[in-house]
Amino acid sequence: MALQKLIFRVIISPRPFVNISKKHGCAFSVLHSDLNMQVEHDRTNSCFFIRLVVEGKLDKAVLRYKFTGKNGIDLLSTDVPESFRGKGVAALLSKEVWLGLITSKRSFRDSSRNFSLFSSLWWFVRAPVAQINHVGRGCATSRRLPQGIIIGVKKGGTRALLEFLRLHPDIRALGSEPHFFDRHYSRGLNWYRSLMPKALEGQVVLEKTPRYYVTVESPNRIHTMSREVKLIVVVRDPVTRAISDYTQILSKSPSVPTFETLAFRNGTEEKFEVDTLWSPISIGLYALHLERWLAYFPIEQIHFFHGERLVSNPAGELGRVQDFLGLQKIITDKHFYFNMTKGFPCLKKPEGSSKPHCLGKTKGRPHVDIHPQVIRRLKLFYQPHNLRFYHMTGQDFGWLRNPEFSPPPTGTAVMYISHICSVKSSSNCFCLIRSFFSMFRRLYLNSRMVLVYLFSAVTAEPMQVAKEPHARLEGRGNGQREKKMPVWNFLMRNFSSPDSQMYWTSRLSFMLLLLKRMQYVCLVVTGPVQKGLTTFLVPSHQKLVVTADRAHANATSTVFRLRHCTANLHNLVAFSGQAEHQWWMGTSDPVRFHVGYYSI
Numbered sequence: 028m029a030l031q032k033l034i035f036r037v038i039i040s041p042r043p044f045v046n047i048s049k050k051h052g053c054a055f056s057v058l059h060s061d062l063n064m065q066v067e068h069d070r071t072n073s074c075f076f077i078r079l080v081v082e083g084k085l086d087k088a089v090l091r092y093k094f095t096g097k098n099g100i101d102l103l104s105t106d107v108p109e110s111f112r113g114k115g116v117a118a119l120l121s122k123e124v125w126l127g128l129i130t131s132k133r134s135f136r137d138s139s140r141n142f143s144l145f146s147s148l149w150w151f152v153r154a155p156v157a158q159i160n161h162v163g164r165g166c167a168t169s170r171r172l173p174q175g176i177i178i179g180v181k182k183g184g185t186r187a188l189l190e191f192l193r194l195h196p197d198i199r200a201l202g203s204e205p206h207f208f209d210r211h212y213s214r215g216l217n218w219y220r221s222l223m224p225k226a227l228e229g230q231v232v233l234e235k236t237p238r239y240y241v242t243v244e245s246p247n248r249i250h251t252m253s254r255e256v257k258l259i260v261v262v263r264d265p266v267t268r269a270i271s272d273y274t275q276i277l278s279k280s281p282s283v284p285t286f287e288t289l290a291f292r293n294g295t296e297e298k299f300e301v302d303t304l305w306s307p308i309s310i311g312l313y314a315l316h317l318e319r320w321l322a323y324f325p326i327e328q329i330h331f332f333h334g335e336r337l338v339s340n341p342a343g344e345l346g347r348v349q350d351f352l353g354l355q356k357i358i359t360d361k362h363f364y365f366n367m368t369k370g371f372p373c374l375k376k377p378e379g380s381s382k383p384h385c386l387g388k389t390k391g392r393p394h395v396d397i398h399p400q401v402i403r404r405l406k407l408f409y410q411p412h413n414l415r416f417y418h419m420t421g422q423d424f425g426w427l428r429n430p431e432f433s434p435p436p437t438g439t440a441v442m443y444i445s446h447i448c449s450v451k452s453s454s455n456c457f458c459l460i461r462s463f464f465s466m467f468r469r470l471y472l473n474s475r476m477v478l479v480y481l482f483s484a485v486t487a488e489p490m491q492v493a494k495e496p497h498a499r500l501e502g503r504g505n506g507q508r509e510k511k512m513p514v515w516n517f518l519m520r521n522f523s524s525p526d527s528q529m530y531w532t533s534r535l536s537f538m539l540l541l542l543k544r545m546q547y548v549c550l551v552v553t554g555p556v557q558k559g560l561t562t563f564l565v566p567s568h569q570k571l572v573v574t575a576d577r578a579h580a581n582a583t584s585t586v587f588r589l590r591h592c593t594a595n596l597h598n599l600v601a602f603s604g605q606a607e608h609q610w611w612m613g614t615s616d617p618v619r620f621h622v623g624y625y626s627i
């Protein structure tokens with residue numbers, strides 16, 4: 028009679044008297060009446076568990092729970108060893124939760140004794156739990172072979188991608204690189220599986236080993252493991268990638284020969300014989316490696332991830348990869364912030380921590396200086412390979428265009444801050460400025476407005492003329508001004524248009540951006556910004572894009588640390604800390620500048 032009352036009460040009751048919810052929803056298998064297992068309750072660790080012997084070793088099936096409020100309990104997870112799954116172990120554990128709960132209610136406590144006699148009736152008792160949004164997923168966690176692998180490329184940004192993906196509740200990723208398909212294949216799949224993190228049914232298990240992409244045996248071996256596995260490749264401009272690779276080699280063995288010596292056969296770049304056997308070079312032959320993968324996997328099964336965009340627009344790239352993995356888009360821009368000091372996007376709250384987190388020092392470190400001529404040669408060398416890669420993937424990664432010339436979106440206003448005239452002589456300086464701006468002109472062709480802001484020892488001369496702190500010059504100046512301000516006149520000739528306004532000041536002082544029609548403002552910093560001298564007031568409807576060369580990344584943070592600026596920080600939509608370009612004018616000082624990729 029008591030049992031009937033209980034069943035009646037549970038089935039028709041609109042909701043259980045104790046609120047039960049599940050963090051990772053699951054459907055329990057029906058409780059087997061012949062299960063004779065001892066469920067123990069560990070109150071300190073809030074879990075119920077059953078001791079089991081799996082392959083001669085002691086293991087446990089564990090159900091973790093958490094009290095929420097006065098009457099609530101969250102069933103957090105149920106972890107059952109694989110060989111015991113489908114036998115009702117999870118149901119047995121969940122039953123104990125019920126029993127543990129109902130001991131506080133006399134009528135239920137009495138009735139509960141009947142469960143030992145009619146244990147399969149537990150299925151009915153579970154009904155209210157099952158209603159709570161968790162049907163269709165197994166609670167039990169297990170170690171599974173990965174369904175997704177980040178196969179490359181080295182120095183492409185694979186660590187950042189993995190760390191970012193880990194934010195997703197439906198992703199379980201192995202932290203270290205297992206190197207199974209390239210180095211440890213003989214250890215067998217069981218060994219490989221044992222390395223994987225435990226995952227719930229429905230969660231995607233991931234690992235990353237960038238070396239797979241260039242290992243000849245990997246495609247076949249991975250295909251043998253699974254035809255369905257999803258492959259992710261993070262690619263980055265092969266020249267930058269090679270320099271990054273070399274920077275890492277150098278950091279480990281400081282006595283290695285120079286980049287140039289290793290990159291060119293016979294050690295001479297004059298001959299232009301690139302050494303394709305040197306791994307920093309050969310890894311960048313993306314098309315060549317891809318051919319091997321395409322012999323086993325259709326192209327749709329491989330997602331090509333833009334390494335550069337991972338820096339400029341992490342949320343956008345993460346969105347695409349979540350789609351590819353068939354996951355709900357949970358990782359969005361609210362998970363990232365741009366760390367000015369690091370010069371890279373970092374996580375506001377990484378997995379398992381509430382503190383912001385950037386990747387370690389070896390990720391995003393300054394590269395060794397490589398002569399621009401060498402870079403040009405290498406770019407030329409990679410050009411046909413890149414083109415082929417574009418054709419194979421059907422994507423343009425933007426490495427063919429000289430990145431210096433990739434224009435920001437139309438309607439972007441550009442303010443350029445520079446001290447480009449740190450070179451020795453005035454004539455050199457002028458030559459430098461002229462070339463720089465002719466390039467800049469092409470770059471910002473679509474920009475409706477260019478704001479130029481110069482300061483330097485050499486340009487101080489024409490600046491003397493413009494005594495006014497924020498002189499606004501439009502069109503050609505008067506004779507004297509023209510004579511004394513060749514640089515300025517050059518700029519005016521080349522840049523002035525009905526839409527252009529130029530602001531000039533000899534000091535970094537107050538600057539008000541009157542860019543009412545502009546939606547975006549791009550601030551390019553390639554020179555030191557003196558602390559305490561500059562205030563930028565950007566109207567709140569505008570978005571600010573800041574870009575700088577690495578050397579002056581701190582300068583930009585200085586800008587934003589300045590008084591009055593903080594109020595405008597919400598405008599900041601992107602900061603490009605990547606895409607470093609050297610620009611060589613034949614003077615002894617190469618000018619480094621930075622033109623970013625814009626995530627707007």
Ligand SMILES: Nc1ncnc2c1ncn2[C@@H]1O[C@H](COP(=O)(O)OS(=O)(=O)O)[C@@H](OP(=O)(O)O)[C@H]1O
Nearest residue numbers: 181182183184185186187271371372386390391392
């Ligand atoms: N958010 C963020 N933080 C730091 N670094 C970032 C980030 N996103 C991409 N990157 C780029 O990742 C580059 C390192 O690539 P990998 O992680 O694939 O390197 S490795 O192959 O695992 O050694 C690393 O290369 P270097 O800049 O040459 O150090 C970075 O440019």
